[in-house]
Amino acid sequence: MKSKYKILICLVSCLLPLAANSTHAAKFEFSALLNTAAIGQFFEVSVFLDSESQRINAVQGNIIFPADILDFKEIHDGNSVATLWVEQPHLASRGSIFFSGIIPGGYVGVKGFLFSFVVKGSTVTNGLISAKDAKAFLNDGLGTEAKIKVSDFSFTISEAPIAGNLLSPADTVSPESFSPSISNDQSVFDGKWFLIFNAQDKGTGIDHYEVKEGGGQFVEAQSPYLLKYQALDKDIAVKAIDRAGNSRTSILPPRYPQPWYKQNLIWIIIVLSLIILIFFRFKKRLV
Amino acid sequence: MRKNYSRFLFASVSISAWAVLFFAVPVFASSVNISASIPSVCGNGVFDTGEQCDDTALGGQSCVSQGYSGGTLGCKADCTFDTSACTVGGGGGSGVIGVSRGYFISPTQVVFSGRAYPSGKVTLLKDAQIAATTIAGNDALFQVTLSNISAGNYIFSFYGEDKSGVRSSLLTFPVSVIDGTTTNVSGIFIAPTIKVDKEEVKKGDDIIISGQSSPQSDIVITISPNQKFFGKTTSDKDGVYSYNLDTTMLDYGSYSAKSRASIGNLEISGYGNIVNFIVGTKNVPAKQQVSCSVLFRDLNGDCRVDLVDFSIVAYWYGRHAPPDAIDLNGDGKVTIVDFSIIAYYWTG
Structure with missing residues (x-):
């Protein structure tokens, strides 16, 4: 009898730490309006972070879905708790969405929205969406990896139509106003000036950025962006475009504006004015 | 007449041209206003400040109170009302009920209030960017209003700076902002600042642990490892606290200390930053001036950890042989771990 108690105590002693650990494992979860969609019907699956009372400041992972069942359409990451993306959620390979981002100061909560993705079923069947190599990090200044749990998401693609909008x-709404800035550092772009920008969008999320220096054309860009005009004497316009096509542009004035005598426009105006003046004087003499 | 005409024309052209030059200066729209915070947790089933609802907790609201004629009000995953099952009109009504919501539209704003340090600077971050700063009163209370804000989910953060220029830890929490609604976030309690007078203390001597908090607060100081030792003291009228730790009972080794404050067990702050010290064989005073790069992992030396530092690390993400200063965990590459370290020291 005593030995039975000893075994029981040993078992409890061994399992207790496991139980304690399991209560502090950050969880990646999925959610959709319905678990069932009709074949060919688009539906949206959201990815959430449950911090399990821990303060989590960085997340990374792959969301895996059966590409032979689900056709991928798009990703929405507006309203995400991950305010800065190291790698914005994107389709890294067929059936795999990679994401990597941080939450400065950390997040504590049970349903922190990370992003969602839209798919449609191509075959009548059941399937599973999961996460692979998912990681979360504690807000401790050391980059300590938190324990992780993943709750898989099971779905059904049915032949019968499903009523309602699942999107x-x-x-x-345009992205929020933002303030680009320029900086330089010896370790980046060989010490040359670069542009930094980050906008938030509370709808579908930022799709991409475009930059225009001076009178040039907008070109697609990523932050940090190496400036073409290192003299910093041109206006810089940065356009943030969300996934629905809404945009917002912020303009950065030149840090070192050209003196007036170096600006072509001013010389053109002066010359034009002189020509007009000379023209009328000459015309008067002819008359 | 012609002479006058030509002069007039010349003057007009010139004035127009110069007007174009001087008035066509780009206008910068970087709008930043005022700010503040409280922890509301969406999804915990509890109706918190900043939420319209949470799971089945609807805050006493119904489809009717939302301007519909009937139906079942639900709650979405982002803690906003789900009115998809609400019904409009009914019984021959026209769409009048739906319009009534428009009568109550007010500015979308968030009002934050709480405690920091007497006359201390308080900084509010909205989605990791500085949105506003303010100075707390002599009683350490502060209030900030963030207006001109869109509806949506935000991550707000606060930190304080005491009279010595020591920064607090970052207090971060999510808030769901509703269109046309003023969201009040109260009860913010910024954790105390903390510093030690020695980086190494001779075993048996005292080490002074001090900082600033709200006036007349109960301060609890926890010494790690093992968190077995708790020191208690009270801040004075200026919020300053000081605790003499007798190291007789501590073994030789490395320790860390952190503190938190409470007022009447009703308002309790979280634990603040950690300071480290060694119990050894000699006394070594703490450095008065420690570079920001050492203290805060500030990479560009502006004593802030913000988007510039993030960008510097991001530049080296996936590249070979990053500089030592950028490879924050020293594993020879820049990974999400380095970004996690940056996120901890973030100041915006």
């Missing part, structure tokens, strides 16, 4: 409302 988010349309996004008609």
Whole structure:
């Protein structure tokens, strides 16, 4: 009898730490309006972080879905708790969405929205969406990896039509105003000036950025962006475009504006004015 | 007449041209206003500040109170109302009920209030960017209003700076902002600042642990490892606290200390930053001036950890042989771990 108690005590002693650990494992979860969609019907699956009372400041992972069942359409990451993306959620390979981002100061909560993705079923069947190599990090200044749990998401693609809209409302709101800045550092772009920008969008999320220096054309860009005009004497316009096509542009004035005598426009005006003056004087003499 | 005409024309052209030059200066729209915070946790089933609802907790609201004629009000995953099952009109009504919501539209704003340090600087971050700063009153209370804000989910953060220029830890929490609604976030309690007078203390001597908090607060100081030792003291009228730790009971080795404050067991702050010290064989005073790069992992030396530092690390993400200063965990590459370290020291 005593030995039975000893075994029981040993078992409890061994299992207790496991139980304690399991209560502090950050969890990646999925959610959708319905677990069932009709074949060919688009539906949206959201990815959430449950911090399990820990303060989590960085997340990374791959969301895996059966590409032979689900056709991928798009990703929405507006309203994400991950305010800065190291790698914005993107389709890294067929059936795999990679994401990597941080939450400065950390997040504590049970349903922190990370991003969502839209797919449609191509075959009548059941399937599973999961996460692979998922990681979360504690906000401790050391980059300590938190224990992780993943709750898989099971879905059904049915032949029968499913009533209702399984997608988010349309996004008609522009990204929020933002302030680009320029900086330089010996370790980046060989010490040359570069541009930094980051905008937030509370709808579908930022799709991409475009930069225009001086009178040039907008070109697609990523932050940090090496400036073409290192003299910093041109206006710089940065356009943030969300996934629904809404955009917002911020303009950065030249840090070192050209003196007036170096600006071609001023000389053109002066010359034009002189020509007009000379023209009328000459015309008067002819008359 | 012609002479006058030509002069007038010349003057017009010139004035127009110069007007174009001087008035067509780009206008910068970087709008930043005022700010503040409280922890509301979406998804915990509890109706918190900043939420319209949480799971089945609807805050006493119904479809009717939302301007519909009937139906079942639900709650979405982002803690906003789900009115998809609400009904409009009914019984021959026209769409009048739906319009009534428009009568109550007010500015979308968030009002934050809480405690920091007497006359201390308080900084508010919105989605990791500085949105506003303010100075707390002599009683350490502060209030900030963030207006001109869109509806949506935000991550707000606060930190304080005491009279010595020591920064607090970052207090971060999510808030769901609702269109046309003023969201009040109260009860923010910024953790105390902390510093030690020695980086190494001779075993048996005292080490002074001090900092600033709200006036007349109960301060609890926890010494790690093992968190077995708790020191208690009270801040004075200026919020300053000081605790003499007798190291007789500590073994030789490395320790860390952190502190938190409470007022009447009703308002409790979280633990603040950690300071380290060694119990050894000699006394070594703490450095008065420690570079920001050492203290805060500030990479560009501006004593802030912000988007510039993030960008510097991001530049080296996936590249070979990053400089030592950028490879923060010293594993020879820049990974998400380095970004996690940056996120901890973030100041915006």
